[in-house]
Amino acid sequence: MQLTRHATDKLETYGIDGARLESWQAALDGGDPFLDVTTGALVLVIHWEERPWIVILSEDGDRVLTTYPSDERTVMNRRGGGRWISPRT
16 A cells, blocks of 8 residues: 555654554554544554554545554544444445
8 A cells, every 4th residue: 555745754753664664554454444424534443553543545545645643542432423434334
């Protein structure tokens, strides 16, 4: 999956490069996809290095637009509150 310049910059900000970047990219394959009904964004939640990471994808799902670390509470609140739904819904 391709990374936009913004996504690459964000990962560098968090100190993710080299082998850690490869590990982060490998975690994308096991991510849970959601549709953010507030923004219309395609969201992928990955669990990497013992915490969830939010990955915002392009509309076609082929590029990572941005990413950031999160926490289980935020993920559960967005799912439970109906903000994030299954993209097949």
